[in-house]
Amino acid sequence: MSSGCYKRLRDAVDFSTGSNSSDFVTFQWCKFRWPFAIYRFVVAAYFFTLMILCAVWAKKYIIFLTYWTLTVFAGYLILSAVLCIVLSDNPALFSNALVRGLLSICWFLYNIVATLNPIIAIIYWMLVYKPTTQTPLIHNLTIHFFNGVFVVFNLVVSAQPHKWSHVWVPMLYASLYFIFMGVWYKAGGLNEHEKPYVYAAIDFSTDPLKSALLIVGLIFIAIPVVHTIIWVLTKLRLFIYEKCCCRGTRVTTLSSELPQMVQRMSISSTHDNNLESSEHVVTIPMSP
Numbered sequence: 429m430s431s432g433c434y435k436r437l438r439d440a441v442d443f444s445t446g447s448n449s450s451d452f453v454t455f456q457w458c459k460f461r462w463p464f465a466i467y468r469f470v471v472a473a474y475f476f477t478l479m480i481l482c483a484v485w486a487k488k489y490i491i492f493l494t495y496w497t498l499t500v501f502a503g504y505l506i507l508s509a510v511l512c513i514v515l516s517d518n519p520a521l522f523s524n525a526l527v528r529g530l531l532s533i534c535w536f537l538y539n540i541v542a543t544l545n546p547i548i549a550i551i552y553w554m555l556v557y558k559p560t561t562q563t564p565l566i567h568n569l570t571i572h573f574f575n576g577v578f579v580v581f582n583l584v585v586s587a588q589p590h591k592w593s594h595v596w597v598p599m600l601y602a603s604l605y606f607i608f609m610g611v612w613y614k615a616g617g618l619n620e621h622e623k624p625y626v627y628a629a630i631d632f633s634t635d636p637l638k639s640a641l642l643i644v645g646l647i648f649i650a651i652p653v654v655h656t657i658i659w660v661l662t663k664l665r666l667f668i669y670e671k672c673c674c675r676g677t678r679v680t681t682l683s684s685e686l687p688q689m690v691q692r693m694s695i696s697s698t699h700d701n702n703l704e705s706s707e708h709v710v711t712i713p714m715s716p
Contacts, residue, residue: 549576
């Protein structure tokens with residue numbers, strides 16, 4: 429194996445955050461971490477509650493790609509929110525091996541949700557959604573639209589990095605799901621309407637060739653395309669930030685600035701007190 433191939437392979441499986449650890453828990457455009465931590469906590473609470481409600485109310489929750497991804501999404505948001513809150517108060521923990529490992533897990537999960545959420549939204553509204561369905565519109569918007577909106581919003585405001593070489597992660601995830609779907613079909617599994625398929629567009633019992641082509645197209649075309657678009661938009665966000673906002677300077681945090689501010693205030697206060705004391709010193713001349 430050539431050194432170039434080895435380097436690309438190593439980059440593809442590299443999720444170490446290194447010196448960019450702070451980018452996972454902060455806004456791109458704001459130097460304070462607490463607002464980002466609050467934002468992540470609110471979003472995590474919302475989608476975690478949604479996941480619980482869907483798991484309780486939805487029929488055959490486990491067979492749908494939407495709910496698979498919603499579960500991964502909720503897990504990603506909870507882990508991210510916890511890390512944001514912890515690191516906002518303790519920036520020294522960025523060097524902790526456990527914290528770096530958890531940030532790497534976050535990055536791994538991010539590749540799945542950032543790529544699959546938009547794809548699920550697009551496919552659902554183009555191929556699956558029927559206006560005559562009895563499912564309330566707000567339910568469809570909540571689980572098939574708002575998750576995609578989060579990806580776009582997060583892409584714009586957060587400093588989250590995105591590597592094109594991680595494209596294999598969502599591809600592997602989708603492959604595992606479709607393997608599960610095939611096993612489900614072969615085992616005689618039925619959907620919530622007692623039909624021999626999970627999604628009508630992928631029905632092996634009536635058109636196996638079309639179903640296979642749709643699966644191959646999703647894994648090897650749709651996922652790389654969407655992943656590439658997100659990578660390009662991430663590069664564009666960084667370009668705008670560096671050119672228009674900071675000229676390449678790194679984002680700082682309130683936590684990292686406080687010790688320096690306190691030290692400067694202490695030195696200034698001590699200096700002022702010394703001057704004030706010197707003004708009240710009375711010199712008494714000694715008689716010869």
